[in-house]
Amino acid sequence: MRADPIEPTTSTAATPQAVVRGLWAALAQRDWEAVQPFLDDSCIYLDVPYGPALAARGPADIVKRIKVGFEPLASYTNHDGLLVADGEHVIYEHSERWEWPSGEVAVLPFVTVHTVVDGKVTLWKDYWDSATLVGSAPATWMEELAAADTSWVYDATGVV
Structure with a gap:
């Protein structure tokens, strides 16, 4: 874990690395309003294990998508x-x-790939093992996901 604080920045002069670190600093705080400025209006978020048909597009819908997993x-x-x-x-x-x-814990290794153009993330792809999450989550978690808001769904098939 980093010892030094990561200062969020969305300046077009910021390096792609600084933009990504800022995005993740905001995400780690679950500060949804701070996450959105890092994302381009056309940004696509792809949770690779679930495929492009369940992607999200644009800052507001990407935040809705992430909140489905993080809010509980x-x-x-x-x-x-x-x-x-x-x-x-x-x-x-x-x-x-x-x-x-309820006490369940999941530790999930990730590789995340971002494309940053003019200080904004335009593509965000998360690679991880969904079986690790599903196997660690409470028994009711999948049912709760099935009932969650899906207004964010964007079919990125053929786009990413």
Whole structure:
């Protein structure tokens, strides 16, 4: 985990690495209003294990999508890791700890790929093992997901 604080920045002069670190600092705080400015209006979020038919597009819908998983949690921790950039492409290896009010805990290794253009994330893809999450979550969690708001769904098939 980083010892130094990460200051959020969405300046077009900010490096792609700084933009991604700022996004994740806001996300780690579950500060939904602070997350949105890092995302381009046309940004696509793809949870790779669930495929492009269940993507989200645009800051408001991406936040709605992420809240589906995060809102029921008693605690969420992002464990910072390796961040590598190649121009506008940023790869971030990290892990997340999800804790539910009922006591279940999941530790999820992630690789997240971002594209950053003019200081905004235009593509965000999360790669992780969904079986780890499903196997650790409360028994009712999948039922709760099935009943969640899906107004955010954007079919990115053929786009990403």
